[in-house]
Amino acid sequence: MNVFNKYILLVSAIKEKRIVTFNYDGLDRVVECATLGYTTAGMPAVRGYQIEGDTHSGTVPCWRLFLIDRIRGLVLTEEHFYSEPPFYKKSDPSFSRIDAEL
Numbered sequence: 112m113n114v115f116n117k118y119i120l121l122v123s124a125i126k127e128k129r130i131v132t133f134n135y136d137g138l139d140r141v142v143e144c145a146t147l148g149y150t151t152a153g154m155p156a157v158r159g160y161q162i163e164g165d166t167h168s169g170t171v172p173c174w175r176l177f178l179i180d181r182i183r184g185l186v187l188t189e190e191h192f193y194s195e196p197p198f199y200k201k202s203d204p205s206f207s208r209i210d211a212e213l
Contacts, residue, residue: 114155117179118210120187121147121157125211130162130190134183138165142177143192145199148209155179158203160196174198176205 112120124131124144132141141163150156156179162172174196195213203209 112185114179117182117185118147118155120185121179122211124187125213128191128193128213130188130192131159131185132164132188133177133185135177135181136167138167140164140166140175140177142175143196145196145213146203146206146209147211148206150176150178150205151207153207156206157182158205160199172196 121144123129125147130141130143132139140161142159142161144157144159146158148156157177159175159177160172161175164171166173199213201212
């Protein structure tokens with residue numbers, strides 16, 4: 112799946128508050144996506160609250176910034192989340208352009 116198709120799928124995940132799964136840096140992740148856009152460095156990315164899966168830091172749940180071109184095996188699950196993840200803030204300053212957010 113190319114970056115454009117992943118981007119479109121992630122927009123749906125945010126708008127519909129659906130949980131996604133994917134592999135990132137060789138680790139499987141389960142994520143509630145909150146903000147999608149372009150970082151201040153110009154990279155397409157998604158800010159998400161990782162609720163399950165593996166991490167290099169060993170800390171879950173946690174907030175993470177994922178570069179879209181490094182996401183593999185993206186799946187939009189049928190599972191929904193119904194409230195904003197803890198400590199969610201609109202207008203994430205890590206993004207120079209935001210195309211979708213909770």
